[in-house]
Amino acid sequence: MTLTYFLTMLISGLRLGSVYALIAVGYAMVYGILRLINFAHGDIMTLGVYFMIALMISLGLPFWATMIISVILSIAVGLIMERCAYRPLRSAAEETVLISSLAVSTILQNLMTMIWTAQRMPVKLPAWLSVANRIGPFTIKTISFVTFGVTAAALIILTIIIRKTRIGVAMRACSENRKAAMLMGININRVIMFTFAVGSALAALAGFMMSGDYGTVYPTLGFTPSLKAFCAAVIGGIGSLGGSVLGAFIIGIAEMLFAGLVPTNLTNYRDAFVFAAMIVILLFRPNGIFGKQEGGRS
Amino acid sequence: MSPLKFKDVPVLRFIAFIVIPLVILILAAGAPKSYITSLIVTIGMYSLLCASLNLVNGFSGMFSMGHAAFMCIGAYMTSFFTVAPNVLAAHCPGLPNFMIHTSLPYPIALILGGLAAAVVSLVIAFPVVRTKGHYLSVATLALIVIVGAVVDNEEQFTYGSRGLTGIPAQSTVWPVWIVLIVCLFIMYRLVHSAYGRGLKAMRDDPTAAQTLGINLVSKKLSIFAFSAFFAGVGGGLYAHYLTTISSAAFSFTRSFAIVEISIIGGMGSLSGSFLGAIFYTIVPSLLQNLENGMVLFGTRLPQLFGLANIIMAAFIIILIIFRRQGLMGNSEIILDTYFRKSTYTALFKKGEWAKIPRYFADIPVRISAWSASRKKLRMEKKAP
Numbered sequence: 068m069t070l071t072y073f074l075t076m077l078i079s080g081l082r083l084g085s086v087y088a089l090i091a092v093g094y095a096m097v098y099g100i101l102r103l104i105n106f107a108h109g110d111i112m113t114l115g116v117y118f119m120i121a122l123m124i125s126l127g128l129p130f131w132a133t134m135i136i137s138v139i140l141s142i143a144v145g146l147i148m149e150r151c152a153y154r155p156l157r158s159a160a161e162e163t164v165l166i167s168s169l170a171v172s173t174i175l176q177n178l179m180t181m182i183w184t185a186q187r188m189p190v191k192l193p194a195w196l197s198v199a200n201r202i203g204p205f206t207i208k209t210i211s212f213v214t215f216g217v218t219a220a221a222l223i224i225l226t227i228i229i230r231k232t233r234i235g236v237a238m239r240a241c242s243e244n245r246k247a248a249m250l251m252g253i254n255i256n257r258v259i260m261f262t263f264a265v266g267s268a269l270a271a272l273a274g275f276m277m278s279g280d281y282g283t284v285y286p287t288l289g290f291t292p293s294l295k296a297f298c299a300a301v302i303g304g305i306g307s308l309g310g311s312v313l314g315a316f317i318i319g320i321a322e323m324l325f326a327g328l329v330p331t332n333l334t335n336y337r338d339a340f341v342f343a344a345m346i347v348i349l350l351f352r353p354n355g356i357f358g359k360q361e362g363g364r365s
Numbered sequence: 366m367s368p369l370k371f372k373d374v375p376v377l378r379f380i381a382f383i384v385i386p387l388v389i390l391i392l393a394a395g396a397p398k399s400y401i402t403s404l405i406v407t408i409g410m411y412s413l414l415c416a417s418l419n420l421v422n423g424f425s426g427m428f429s430m431g432h433a434a435f436m437c438i439g440a441y442m443t444s445f446f447t448v449a450p451n452v453l454a455a456h457c458p459g460l461p462n463f464m465i466h467t468s469l470p471y472p473i474a475l476i477l478g479g480l481a482a483a484v485v486s487l488v489i490a491f492p493v494v495r496t497k498g499h500y501l502s503v504a505t506l507a508l509i510v511i512v513g514a515v516v517d518n519e520e521q522f523t524y525g526s527r528g529l530t531g532i533p534a535q536s537t538v539w540p541v542w543i544v545l546i547v548c549l550f551i552m553y554r555l556v557h558s559a560y561g562r563g564l565k566a567m568r569d570d571p572t573a574a575q576t577l578g579i580n581l582v583s584k585k586l587s588i589f590a591f592s593a594f595f596a597g598v599g600g601g602l603y604a605h606y607l608t609t610i611s612s613a614a615f616s617f618t619r620s621f622a623i624v625e626i627s628i629i630g631g632m633g634s635l636s637g638s639f640l641g642a643i644f645y646t647i648v649p650s651l652l653q654n655l656e657n658g659m660v661l662f663g664t665r666l667p668q669l670f671g672l673a674n675i676i677m678a679a680f681i682i683i684l685i686i687f688r689r690q691g692l693m694g695n696s697e698i699i700l701d702t703y704f705r706k707s708t709y710t711a712l713f714k715k716g717e718w719a720k721i722p723r724y725f726a727d728i729p730v731r732i733s734a735w736s737a738s739r740k741k742l743r744m745e746k747k748a749p
Contacts, residue, residue, distance in 0.1 A: 098499075102499075104499050104502070104503065151682070152682050155686045156685065156686060159685070159689055160689075161428075161498055161499060162422075162428045162502075163685050163689055165428070165499070165502065166624065166625070166628050166681065166685060167681075167682055167685055169621055169624070169625075170625075170678040170679070170681045170682045171678070171682070173621075173674055173675070173677075173678040174674075174675050174678045174679060176671075177670075177671030177672070177674040177675045177678075178671070178675065180670055180671040181669055181670055181671045181672065181675075184670075185670075290617075294503075294506065294510075297503060298503070298507070301500065301503065332518075333518075335514065335517065335518045336514050336518060338510050338514060339510055339511040339513075339514035339515070342506075342507030342508075342510045342511055343507070343511055345503075345504070345507060346492050346493065346504050346507055347492070349492065349495075349496050349500060349504060350492040350495065353495060353496055353500070
């Protein structure tokens with residue numbers, strides 16, 4: 068095995084990691100405020116891709132316009148979901164809301180099946196995105212650069228929002244202590260809606276990156292990646308955004324290296340490896356690597 | 366005199382929960398294999414799986430979602446002892462010789478399947494039980510992926526994703542329902558023993574339970590293993606119903622279905638698993654007509670695949686918004702009827718049969734009492 072091969076794997080791992088990071092941040096934000104694992108997060112991601120395809124085919128809009136509109140539509144779906152399925156359960160036990168999110172996920176997946184059938188659909192991106200660039204010994208598709216760029220930009224913008232703006236401060240206050248934040252006059256509903264909006268937008272972006280790379284989309288596309296992104300968030304310590312981004316890169320790189328380096332009869336264990344890694348990490352650090360004390364140990 | 370309640374009329378409960386189901390079962394068992402009999406078998410299997418899930422989710426305060434993994438282990442283990450040796454030798458040459466060549470009676474194979482699931486669950490429970498809340502849910506979900514990957518890839522043991530075939534179709538009405546009642550009896554006694562009371566104490570307040578001398582870790586591990594045992598038995602039944610199994614039969618979807626059944630019926634009640642299973646089996650099968658584009662008022666509706674699932678999921682959201690404890694809540698009325706002596710002695714007591722006409726005569730009184738209590742509740746809500 069050569070160093071070049073290893074580095075190629077590392078680069079694919081980074082690309083996968085940045086997709087996971089976009090999803091994981093959405094998970095971590097919602098979890099931080101609502102203590103909810105939003106299983107429907109992955110389906111919002113798939114839905115974003117379907118919106119993009121539908122807009123491209125039916126309206127023939129330019130690429131950038133379809134992306135913007137489908138992100139907005141995904142945000143709308145995220146907000147409707149929050150209003151109908153999660154807000155009435157604000158005072159319920161954690162598990163109850165979890166079931167609600169599972170049901171929402173079922174609804175979204177079946178809606179997509181109903182409208183676009185369960186067949187795989189090709190995702191046609193503009194030609195310039197799938198050009199393979201030769202840089203030294205490596206061949207890297209343009210979409211990989213775009214993925215890195217979009218992820219970096221999104222995370223930087225998010226950091227600025229959370230650090231500097233009023234709504235960002237309110238978000239941090241809510242995830243610290245929701246009741247106290249409410250008593251300080253913060254409009255909780257507005258904060259939660261904003262969180263869902265940002266999460267859905269990031270999920271839709273992640274969906275474009277993922278399906279653009281695979282070239283197809285199908286209704287259950289989002290499920291496994293989003294579960295892995297959740298693992299990433301758990302590994303990083305689910306309250307902390309920085310931690311979940313780091314966890315996402317760890318998972319992405321570890322997954323690609325595992326797929327590339329082990330003997331071929333073991334590569335099918337790729338998904339199992341990721342989840343087993345999560346269980347092992349939870350065994351030693353029940354709150355994740357950067358988690359706060361109050362986390363998951365019983 | 367206050368109106369009679371349903372639970373105070375043991376003869377009526379006997380008729381509703383024992384006689385009527387028994388008649389249905391006898392009719393179904395006598396009938397040739399059809400859609401209806403398969404529904405009844407499915408209800409039995411789901412009741413068992415859901416009740417075993419409730420042991421963990423409803424009575425111990427942990428929230429496991431990995432039931433499909435234990436089902437899968439139980440299903441394969443049971444099948445190894447019932448599939449004909451020549452089929453096993455051709456498809457799964459990696460198995461140890463005694464497994465290939467022994468054929469055991471179905472009940473013993475089921476118990477072995479359950480034990481295998483329980484042993485694996487103990488190994489896995491050590492890391493998993495240390496986490497809590499959502500972390501435990503996701504860790505148990507992870508289990509499904511891991512077990513599924515092993516089943517798919519260790520072809521010399523399981524014949525991979527092509528699936529293990531040639532499993533005898535032994536899960537007909539009687540075997541399934543007898544296994545179900547026996548298992549429910551064991552679970553019922555377990556929940557109502559000192560052990561079960563300790564379990565509920567742990568669920569309600571772990572710290573207080575610990576100060577009373579309850580060992581939380583051993584309780585959690587043991588109940589996890591019990592639950593996995595019955596899940597394994599349920600998986601074995603399921604395998605002998607499908608006759609061909611692969612990891613796809615034990616995916617997330619299966620686990621989610623069982624969790625949903627347990628939510629519908631009520632997590633804190635073993636009896637609720639009956640209601641949940643009946644609801645979850647019958648309603649989608651009725652909705653299926655809708656999906657295939659039925660004819661309504663002379664116009665043919667379009668085919669809408671997935672509509673049944675959407676309606677079920679929407680119903681679950683509505684249910685947990687308006688009745689979080691599920692249909693049954695904490696009531697064990699059905700199993701109390703089955704497993705309490707008082708039900709059977711009441712049949713021979715004077716006056717118990719006479720309660721039936723009184724019960725029906727009291728219906729208007731009960732309705733007015735109920736509406737009065739609702740009114741009172743509303744008034745209290747208005748003026749706190």
